[in-house]
Amino acid sequence: MPRQVPIMQLFLASTALLALLRPHPVEGAVIKRQTGNVNDVTLDIVNAQLAPDGFTRSTIVANGTYPGPLIKAKKGDTLRVTLNNKLSDPTMRRSTSLDFDGVFFNTDNSFDEGTPFVTTCPLGPNTSFTYTVPLEEQTGTFWYHSQLSVQYVDGLRGPLIIYDPEDPQADLYDVDDESTIIQVGDWWHNSTLPLLEGYEATGIVPVSDSGTVNGAGRFNGGPAVPFSVVNVEAGKRYRFRIINQSARNVFTLSFDQHNLTIIEADGIAVQPLAVSQLEILAGQRYSVVLEANQPVDNYWLNAPYVGGSPDRNLNQNATLSRGILRYAGAPEADPTAPMTLGPDTGVLVEANLRPLVADPPPEPDVNITLNLVVTDGKAIWNVNNVSYLPPQTPTLIKILNGATNASDFNVTENTFVLPANATVQIDFPPNDDDEAHPFHLHGSNFWVTKSNSSDVVNTVNPIKRDVVGVGAAGTTLRFRTDNPGPWFFHCHIFWHMQAGLATVMASGLDEIRDEVHPSAEWEALCPAYNALPADEQ
Missing domain, CATH: 2.60.40.420 (Cupredoxins -  blue copper proteins)
Structure with a gap:
């Protein structure tokens, strides 16, 4: 649609x-x-x-x-x-x-x-x-x-x-369960249809009203919603699984008086890396180990965020985005320390992450450069001068029906046809945008051979992940097409994705036709959807 x-x-x-x-x-x-x-x-x-x-x-x-x-x-x-x-x-x-x-x-x-x-x-x-x-x-x-x-x-x-x-890193932590999942997200008081209508009319990306930590947040002038509490016991080590579920906002997490050790990024184990502050883009995930080694008390879990000028939404107050780390035996009360943005040292630099097991990327067989441009004054994003529009007939159906090259798809589908079992290098040149675009690949992950956080090119032991920042410093990544399919590759700022900042990486089209066997339930989806009145789509 x-x-x-x-x-x-x-x-x-x-x-x-x-x-x-x-x-x-x-x-x-x-x-x-x-x-x-x-x-x-x-x-x-x-x-x-x-x-x-x-x-x-x-x-x-x-x-x-x-x-x-x-x-x-x-x-x-x-x-x-x-x-x-x-x-x-x-x-x-x-x-x-x-x-x-x-x-x-x-x-x-x-x-x-x-x-x-x-x-x-x-x-x-x-x-x-x-x-x-x-x-x-x-x-x-x-x-x-x-x-x-x-x-x-x-x-x-x-x-x-x-x-x-x-888990080869199980000896680094004692607790890893439902209580150690930390979900941060941007929250919006208006529903998406009027927000999207305003975005398309003005070209200004909506600004969230608040940030939430495990489903709880506060905004300027709003009620004092109790902060989410993460419970720990002194002397134990906790694997916190942190997920940024935002549609736009970048969160920076820290815990007062506690350091963090990163051991996972987007489902891939990494060598332990100590930080005090963790910047996490929309769609990214990290596992960190926190040792409960401080006096029994309540401590702030700081989760300030950025995502558009707060002048455009006076409800925003980044210092209200937080939770509480509560030791067993501490009173059920807010910490007595002031609400701050957290420590300003020991910030994660993505380029410093290393995989737990080195997995050097192969040399590329295919090279693609993707230039990201926004049309001035309009809510339209382009990748290589094409603004993605979803087709009425899904890409996969076109492939199953015999599509074999890029010309078989609409130009606005921005589909790259790739060979199976090849290594593809994607170069994002430096751009002038003031925010990093978190690009996410479906179907596989990729080696980050050059992170937006550094000028260093690493083809020996770069991390692999599935969401990477693309911005002012430029980013290079490589991935294998050993899982044939039409895979969406898009900005995880969903306002940008909806405005065209997306492509499809379609690999191994012959293999897809040989190996994909859709169910009758799946085949019924498109006829049923196309028959719906517009207000039900």
Whole structure:
């Protein structure tokens, strides 16, 4: 569906129920362990009146909570996720589609991958669809969210953790469970349709009202919503899995009087790296180890953010974005230390990260340069002078029907046709933009041979991840096309993605036709979606 949307009346909630002023506990997804290591998960996508920062509004969420319920599995499992679309609020999108960020669908079931108009069509209201998600050898910290337009701004986001029973770094921590997941996100009082309408009219990216930590936040002039609490015991070491579920904001995390040791980035184990402050872009994830070695007390978990000028939204106050690290035995009270932006030393430099096991990238077989440009005064982004528009017929269907080269796709699909089992190098030249674009690749991860955080080119032991910052210093990455499919490659600032900052990396088209065997359920999605009236799409 084109990024233009029909004009909808602005929906604003006017009351705040006291029960909604407290952080809402996240209930577990319905998971039933079956033989053959298949986890059955049920997510009901519903409209719910919630107030994460004290302002009540209608939301789009999984199982009634923001963030959504934890989906957890272990290495080698297969997730079978049934999505029941129960959306009914006409002030927001009523169709939906789910993306499992960072999880690699293999060729045989790439049709289940969940990217609207690339691998599938959205799921209409009052219908269901089951995604089959083979996890294979992947482990680490992931998340799920709506991939339709900017819908996850309305709340549809949640954690997905794949535990490794034989984690080679298990001796570095004592606790790693639901209590050690930290989710940060930008929060918006207005729903996405009027926000998107304003963006398209002015070219100004919307600015969030607040930031949330595990579903709780505050804004200027709003109620004193209790801060989210992370509980620890003195003497223990905790693996905190940090997920930035924002549609725009960059968060910088720190804990007063505690250092952090990074051991994972986007599902890839890294050599331990000590920092005191962790900058994390939209879509990125890190695991850090915190040792509870300070006197028993309450300490601030600082999570200030940036994302557009706060002058454009006077609700913003970055110092209110925080939580509490509470030692067992400490009083149930806010820390007595002042609210600050956290330490200003020991900041993570991405280029300093190294993989736990060195995996040098092969020399490239294909070289692509991607130039990112925004049209002055308009909300249109271009990649190599093309602004991505989703096609009516998904890319995968075109491939299955015989598309073989770039000319078989619309120019506005910005599709790069790549050979199977090749190494592709992507160069993002330095640009003048004042914010790093977090580019995310579906279907595989990539080596970051030149990080935006450094001028150093590293082809010996660069990290691999699936979201990387692209900005003023330039970025170079490489990836293998050993998982054939049409894979979306886009900015994870979803406002930018919706405005055209995206491409499709389509690799191994012949292999796709040989190996992909769509289900009847998948084949029914597009006819059903295309038959919907516009207000239900």
